[in-house]
Amino acid sequence: MKKDSLSYFKKIGESTPLNELMEKARILRDQKGTPITFSKKVFIPLTMLCRDVCHYCTFAKVPRKLTHPYLRSNEVLDIAKKGEIHQCKEALFTLGEKPELRYRAAQDDLKYLGYQSTIDYLYDMSKLVIEETGLLPHLNPGTMNIEEIKRLREVSVSMGIMLESSSPRLCEKGGPHFGSPDKNPEVRLSTIENLGKANIPVTTGILIGIGETRAERLESLLEIKKLHNLYGHIQEIIVQNFIPKPDTKMKNTPAPTKEDLLWTLSMTRLIFGTSMNLQCPPNLNMESLPDVIDSGINDWGGVSPVTQDHVNPESPWPNLELLKLATNNKGFELKERLAVYPEYLDGNWFDNQLKPYVYEQSNTQGYGRDNDWRCGESKNIPxxxxxxxxxxxxxxxxxxxxxxxxxxxxxxxxxxxxxxxxxxxxxxxxxxxxxxxxxxxxAVNGDKVSYVVTRNINYTNICKYTCHFC
Incomplete structure (x- = not known):
């Protein structure tokens, strides 16, 4: 039995008690070191129109429930600038998939704004945000072809697309993805592969509790791992638990149990090993944060002090002090990261024109800067x-x-x-x-501080370097 095979992980998952699985996951995670990370972000819902009809979703709206099909540029910039005031570093653009293919209202609004497609408009709004505020765009536009991906790479440091599930069964009549062409697993996996070909750091993952089996979860994770082994571009895996919402077709579907979530998190860590970053959304699991940490995660994902979670509006983001306390109580440091992980700051993982913005926001370890102090420029200590x-x-x-x-x-x-x-x-x-x-x-020197009177003699003021602090 191959160690990377579905049957291998099925056997482990079926035969190992949950507490032992969690312990194995913790051991692997702990080899990464002590930080558990998060990203301080704003959530920009560029459009809530979507051509898909996922049976659990409350994010997607119909045109009559929106003031405009698309946020205007001043609205986008207003959200981003509020984030800048609160020291956010990530601008998360989340939007419905290709609404112009379903709604005449989307087509007309794009035409009014001077664009042919949602991707075109997203490009300009992402460019606007990074140039005006310095917030780093992380884009979630859904399925795309390679040309669209390469274009958006110019204005984003990373992208996200949840696989959710690789099971085509969920797209059949009666399934949660019936009538949603962009949830076809082949289409989503093709997008994830093209993101790898384009050298883009990607956040992906699975949604559990929507009718899939545990074996199908493992299969989905192994499909992601197969692509990561080819391109090395998966910066993070999310395991998100389904929460039933009113006014959806799945409002009466029970949420997965806490034990089911912990099992899936532990198995994800076992499948991907030490190096992968593993996230579980804290706002969906506020009562279980210690257990979630014990299941091998090392990231809480994006948390916003400015905007709500438009995908899960019933679940507010946790207060950062509370999240820090929960993390510290388990012996870990809560550390802010960027929309692109430290492992992807070097190399050709994003457009060269974006590097000044990324380096401005990052510290020497590749995590988010925790102050505005600049060597040679700042007059006050941080x-x-x-x-x-x-x-x-x-x-x-x-x-x-x-x-x-x-x-x-x-x-x-x-x-x-x-x-x-x-x-x-x-x-x-x-x-x-x-x-x-x-x-x-x-203890060594006491409280006496010595000094020496000296003179600095310059023999020339001519220098071939252009150090910014000089």
Whole structure:
């Protein structure tokens, strides 16, 4: 039995108790290190018209329920600028699939705006947002051909398309995807493959509880893994649990149990191993955050302080402090990331014209910057260096940091990796390191600070370099 085969993972899933599966998943996840990430975003619903009729969806609307079929450019920019004020770094464009193929109203509105297709309009709105606000666009336009994908690559750092399920059975009459041509698994897998061919970091995943079997979930995940093995472009897998909503055909369909979600998360980690980023939406599972962490995730996805979750409006985003507390209580650091993961910042994963915007938002590790301090430009120290904040940081949940600090206090030289870990500390870890460094300074040198009077003699002011801070 091959270790990457459906039968192999079916046997593991059927024969292993849930607590053991979760433990195996945790061990794999923990090899990545301690951060659990999130992306601070705004949600821009460019159009809520859609040619598909998924039986569980409340995002899609009919034209008569919308002021305009498409958001206007000033509305798009208003959302993005509110995000900029709140230090968001991601602009998530989510929209219905090709509504102009179904609705005359969509065709007419595009014509009024001066565009031939939704993709054309999305291109310009994405370009507008990144140029005016610096927020990094992550696009969810649905299924596309290779030409559309290559065009949108010029104005986005990553894209997303949920596979949901690779089972064609769900597209048959009575299934949740009946009447939705873009939910054909072959079409969605083709788009995911074309995104790989175009070198675009992709977020994809499965939706559980819509009538699929556990075996079909595993099969869907293995289809994604097959494409990732070819192109290396899947930056993240989402396991999203179905939530029944009023006024939908599936309003009486029971949601998957917590145990079912934890089983699927654990199996996803086992299938994809240590390196893959695994997300579970926190706003859909607020009562189960500790168990979700214990199932091998390392990401909470996008969280917005500005906009609601238009796909799940009944489930508000968690407060970031609450999410941080839940994460810290399990021994992990909550760390902000960008719409593109650190692993994809190097190489040819997005258009060269976007690199200045990406580097402006990222720190040296490829995660999101946690302050606006700029070397040689900023006159005030960053808030993270405020003595009133870090002087009170008497502890951290990071055991690795604890061990390194104890080693330093024992007068043992730190190795390269340990020093790097201290330099890369952020948030509560950084405050703890600063506090302990100050304590060590006091023990070694006391409270006397020396200085020397010196003179700087310039022998020339001519230099061939153009350092930005000089």
């Amino acid at each position: 808030s993270s260096g405020n003595h009133q904040i870090w002087s009170k940081a008497v502890d951290t949940s990071n055991e690795n940091i604890h061990q390194i600090i104890e080693k330093a206090f024992s007068k043992t030289d730190l190795n390269h990796d340990e020093i790097t870990t201290l330099f890369q500390s952020r948030g509560d870890d950084l405050h703890f390191v600063l506090n302990k460094a100050d304590e060590l300074r006091r």
